Amino acid sequence: MKVLIIGAAGMVGNKLARNLAASGTLAGTKLAALTLADAVMPQAPADATVPVSVVRIDISQRPEVDKLIATEPDVIFHLAAIVSGEAEQNFDKGYAINLDGTRYLLEAIRARGAHYVPKFIFTSSIAVFGPPFPDAIDDDFRLTPTTSYGTQKAIDELLLADFTRKGFVDGIGLRLPTICVRPGKPNLAASGFFSGIIREPLAGLPAVLPVSVDVRHWHASPRAALGFLLHAAGLPKGALGTRVNLTLPGLSVTVAEQLEALREVAGASALSLVRMEPDATIAKIVAGWPQNFIPARALALGFKAESSFAEIIQAHIEDEMRGAAR
């Protein structure tokens, strides 16, 4: 089995690449080759048990996409995207990568001919939804995004469903929760604090909370995100029927519940490193985000996320801190 990861230099893509390179299998099948592609040159994992090739690619260029798909990988993970903030600032770039790039991939697959129908696992986002929201968003909620990023992901979902219906690909779209705890340095994303208020205190560093502790949001760990991708690869063809885009499970918690879990896992000293510093701009952005879901279809299909925020913190400590918080 040949596997291609597009967006392999990103946080989740890299995690998936390292997992597949180390295990040498996907959904019970041995890998023959693993290709890692991204806009920046991905790093081949050091301990790979399968042949790994790395490719730098601009998916907004159709000839580059055709060349990438010409190797006819059996499973394609498409995780590449311009993130929300950048897609909002740079309208053309967002559409070029997030819409044209995805469409070119689907078109390049179709252009290979009827013999080639790969599994195509696409990461969508809860940004496809827009307010007003009910208390919990079910699988039948309308797609009315309020950002260019959300619009592009919603369009990709529609394309994926139509190309799958026509038999050109075996597609599945996964609407990931906000990934928390996000490893690495603090960044300027409006959602960054959800991870920062956990990651920084665990490392003995101060963190700022810009919103009220009443704010509720929808989380899953990087470990759960990896699990979603591996599980999707193992689903039998047709398991999703005609509706191939799924809201994934996650954990709906308030910031207060996040902080209580931090205290539980790392003690009052960790909690004391979080400073409240309200930021009206961030509070306004966050107020437009969904808070809770009822992902009945994904649960029925066997997708699993964490059931407590303490679990999410534990996953971070085990996977990113070699098991030990400061």
Place this chain on the structure above:
Amino acid sequence: MKVLIIGAAGMVGNKLARNLAASGTLAGTKLAALTLADAVMPQAPADATVPVSVVRIDISQRPEVDKLIATEPDVIFHLAAIVSGEAEQNFDKGYAINLDGTRYLLEAIRARGAHYVPKFIFTSSIAVFGPPFPDAIDDDFRLTPTTSYGTQKAIDELLLADFTRKGFVDGIGLRLPTICVRPGKPNLAASGFFSGIIREPLAGLPAVLPVSVDVRHWHASPRAALGFLLHAAGLPKGALGTRVNLTLPGLSVTVAEQLEALREVAGASALSLVRMEPDATIAKIVAGWPQNFIPARALALGFKAESSFAEIIQAHIEDEMRGAAR
């Protein structure tokens, strides 16, 4: 005020063109110029009270679209599309016209610069919806189309909303009901019989009914369709908030109710011209179509359709038969 109609050679586009050319006004404002564009050369109405120009255009060619938009019309009606059956058979052509064509129009408008923000009235379709359906589809129903045509229209709606949100156009998307009674010759569209069983008997000709009289569907007359477009042009900017795509009012009736209205308007002799000839293929296609809606937003915005099928038949007799059925 300069007005452009794209798709002006189609049934509804032609009706709109004739209305504007004759009245010389739109939403209370005098027209300075009317441009009619289509893939086949539109006919300029004979009794025009305003300067009319006609243009043949392939909207899937960006340079042609740029040239068309360079005149900076104040109001653009975009009705051009590859219809459902053809978009399903010719995948590339459907995407080229229905997706790329619409996107090129929006991009060409944006490319003119911030001084140019025209009103852009786009005709979408109830084909953006897919089963399973509730008894009546409300304004919050999900978009899960099951045809390429429906997919393309749903994508156009998302683009229209995003370009409007960003301030590039003042967009409104109108999901038209099935237009009935469609004038002209019978055609091979699966929905053709809804019009045929009325139009043909009124003209003293036989008609075939391929489905059960229990079949329920969502109708509006060509006259109502014209009214929708004129009403949309008169809505103040921002009237739709962030959700610029609307399901329009219509009339939900069964075939039995259609036939009863035919008998009421034209007598038992007209009714006797309808022959039942069940067709399993057509019955299956029609079973996947929505039957009823609750278009609360459009009603609140003042859009109006017929309230009885007899009214729809009367509109046909008045508008297409010079007032007299045979």
